[in-house]
Amino acid sequence: MDFKDYKGVWVFIEQKDGVVASVSLELLGAGRKLADKRGVELAGILIGENVKDLTKTVFEYGADTVYVYDQPIFKHYRTETYMKALLECADKYKPEIILYGATSTGKDLASAVATDLPTGLTADTTELDVEEETGLLLASRPAFGGNIMATILCKKYRPQMATVRAKVMKALDPESGRTGKVVEETIPLNEEDIRTKVLEIVKETVKKVRIDEADIIVAGGKGLGSFEGFQIIHQLAETLGGAVGASRDVVEAGWIDHPHQVGQTGVTVTPKIYFAIGISGAIQHIVGMKNSGLIIAINKDKEAPIFQNCHYGIVGDAFEIVPILIEQFKKALSREKVSQTREA
């Protein structure tokens, strides 16, 4: 393997129903930085049916080139078909780095591609950098159950690959009219040869918990002691008009469902206000909330790592503090309303 043959940074462009996934746009932002540092091209690889129009978006968000596989066989994501297109394209154009969103599709595809190439794959990356001279990708992620950060390298194989958490990297501001090179590719695949068929796609109509969209999140941890104790989190969230978040322990204890879990194996959130109550602040939790606008931590243990990652900390008993907070907040809010009405 001659490393000199491998050039450029690629981003797998995930799309559904004619829309590019936001994580792909974030990765174009991150990939742009890597490509510029290395002095190489940034390319998107776009696979699907009727997806050609999406190249415009991919250019506006920073790509120089887009490789497109637009064939009916790619209507639904399937590991086998998408993998074959990606493997063929990577073999033909030899990128140095390929990035994927750490979504269910991105992780599925990257795991399969890595095995066939073969190459190294770093999962759920939260920090990316590249060595200017060697092109070595520095992919960092919480490791060992999220207790510590580790930087993972792939020195002997190319391309280097990583899946990257959503909402951790920043998309560039789209540059309207920015354009680039479209490389249209096709791959001869017969539907009869494909071993999996998507029979039906069911969108859940029940309104799903989307804590990643909330402006205010009140999150609770194991420090609350029990399912009953955790209920004060719901009460405070309701008072503030916020969503309920939880640490991994709490979800595993069954006090609340997984869609509420914040952190490495849960959701990454960036609300304007984040309350961490009874949460010690393991790294795997911190990576999921550290970009919140204002972080308030309440914990009995003054040494808890959460206090290193908050803007305001209260050392104390949540069962003492939170009820006062609820009461005072309600009062303050009603005062605000009264004064507003007067002004009006």
Add this chain to the structure above:
Amino acid sequence: MLHIVACIKQVPDTKIIKMNPKTNTMDRRTAPAILNPYDAHAVEEAVRLKNRYGGIVSVVTMGPPPAVTAIKKCIEIGADEGYLITDRRFAGADTLATSYAVTKAIEKIAKTNPVDLIICGKMSIDGDTGQVGPGIARRLDIPPLTSVNKVEEINQEEGYAIVHRKFEEGYEVVKSTLPCLFSVEKTINEVPYSPFPNMIKAARYKPHIWSVDDLEGVDIKQLGLKGSPTIVSKVWAPQKPAGGTFLDGSPAAQVEQLLSVLLEKKELFETKEGV
């Protein structure tokens, strides 16, 4: 008769484990070794399918000798056979080298009893990658079906499986040829307390233990640290941010200070009130 293989891993309980702050490594003595919680759901699903369609469930794992305990746990859940591959030459394996070694073990198991279905947990709690399952499927050249949260049907005669694969906004119903591999979500089932007879069986059970030399057609270069393209270059505690301002005084005084901070952002609460 279905032959289902569940792939499992023994892991340190990362919820409890303490880090050595000097070396930034896990102090394994501080945490008990447990069956990876996600894998318990994989074994449970295998056992349920066995009960539904008839067949046997084998579990396979790679790890140090104490991983026998994790296999016994699977026998408690209802698995019939357990295989441990253990050898110093497996040490230091990343996901690629792990999927290679486990695939070799499955190939050997399949020689005496062909495998219809492989089930893995979504990921391990110490590695958190979810990459080994799809890796095994690719190496065996069978379809990988990740994010499975329901098995609708297994039809051995006609050679297909129908499952639900969960994704961000819902799920898709997928039909695949057999054999294939599922990685299952935790939500696929609940693992009940093990029935007493299984516990007795587990206590007496002796798993098959294989070294590299017991496997066939193994390329030693693809095992362990040598066969792993990824390396951990450094382990570090993230740079500590400046840290927060501690509020002080009585609880009431602290809340008062907090309120004044919150009310600087009162526009947030007002819009919520209006909704």
